[in-house]
Amino acid sequence: MSGGIFAWLAAQGDWASIWACYGICGAALVAVVVNGVRAHIAALIKRSRPSG
């Protein structure tokens, strides 16, 4: 199974490198958004807690 994936990647040539770069970069941008949402939810939870 994994051999199949590597064979497919090798067959893509330059495009395997290109997709890998865009995949890494896209994942980083998604992580930035997820981190923002996580921080916002954490702040809202703190605000909704009874202060007493």
Place this chain on the structure above:
Amino acid sequence: MISYFANPSRFLKIAGPLALLFGVVGFAGVGWAWWTGLTAVPLEQDQGDLVRIMFAHVPAAWVALGAYAFMAGASFVYYVWRHSLADEAAKAAAPMGALCALVTLLTGAIWGQPTWGVWWAWDARMTSMLILFLLYIGYFALRAGFDDQAKAARGAAILCMVGVVMLPIIKYSVEIRAFNTVHQPSGVFASATDAVFQAPVYIAGLGFLLIFVSNVLWLMRSAVIARAAEARTRRARSRAVITEVTEGQA
């Protein structure tokens, strides 16, 4: 103007809508640039299809450096004037800056293997970029390493201000001959570079910048909300203690 928006309640009012606007426009810009870069840009004479990696690698590198410069500026403001919002700004810029530094290193290695024949070389550009990434890691470590948040903020601010010396080293590492790097000099702004390659990289860079600003505003906004909630809890606790003491005396 900066002092006007440094007021937390004013900041909260404008930061949310601005962050959403910048985020949407930023992602649209990156989406257009990447789509154009992958489908419409012609083959480059030396690198062929591999030139398309530029539209992911270069904007990430710009933001990695720009975010650190921003953090150093905010750290300076915090260190001199002790304004907590400046510290929050520096803290908010660090995650995307660090991620972009990591993306630059990884995409650079993937680009380097087919073009230079090596994944990695201990040369000036790559090593200085790795040091910048380690500075980001050090920043996170410093912030997490102190129980006293004020001490952590001061330590992190000093690291930021000292580490900013890396930015000109990274920038000029490909231009000063003595560094003897395998990395090519920057060609994005060169007049010899065709506009068909320049347009997507500029738009992707602008998109990354807007996403960065959006992320910083959003994280600062969340931090201000969280701090206000903590302050409210502290006030309520101290009121409860005072009531307990006065009732005890009566």
